[in-house]
Amino acid sequence: MYIKMAWYDNFFDENYIKTCAHLDRERTARDVNFILKVLEISHNDLILDIPCGFGRHCIELTKRGYKVAGMEYNMCQIDEAKRLRRISIIGREIVN
Structure with a gap:
C-alpha cells in the first residue's frame, strides 16, 4: 500500500x-512589530506560534518579554532550531 x-x-x-x-534580525523585528500591532497582544497574553518553524x-x-509557546511538526525545522540553539526543551505529548 502506498501512502x-x-x-x-x-x-x-x-x-x-x-x-x-535572507530573513535577518531586522526583518524578524519588523515582522514581530507588525504581529504585535495587528493582534494587539499584551505582555499578559500567552502567544502560541503554530507552526513555529525554526523559532x-x-x-x-x-526577547521582548512575551510568553511564547511554539509547536512544530516538521523534524527538519526542529533540527534547525536545535542547531541554532533557539530551543532548550523539545517535548512530544499526545493529548486525547
Whole structure:
C-alpha cells in the first residue's frame, strides 16, 4: 500500500531553510512589530506560534518579554532550531 505524503512533509526541508537565510534580525523585528500591532497582544497574553518553524518569531517575542509557546511538526525545522540553539526543551505529548 502506498501512502502519499502531504506536500508540506517535503516542502519545509533543508532547501526551504536555505531560502530563509535572507530573513535577518531586522526583518524578524519588523515582522514581530507588525504581529504585535495587528493582534494587539499584551505582555499578559500567552502567544502560541503554530507552526513555529525554526523559532524565528518565538525567540524575538521572548526577547521582548512575551510568553511564547511554539509547536512544530516538521523534524527538519526542529533540527534547525536545535542547531541554532533557539530551543532548550523539545517535548512530544499526545493529548486525547
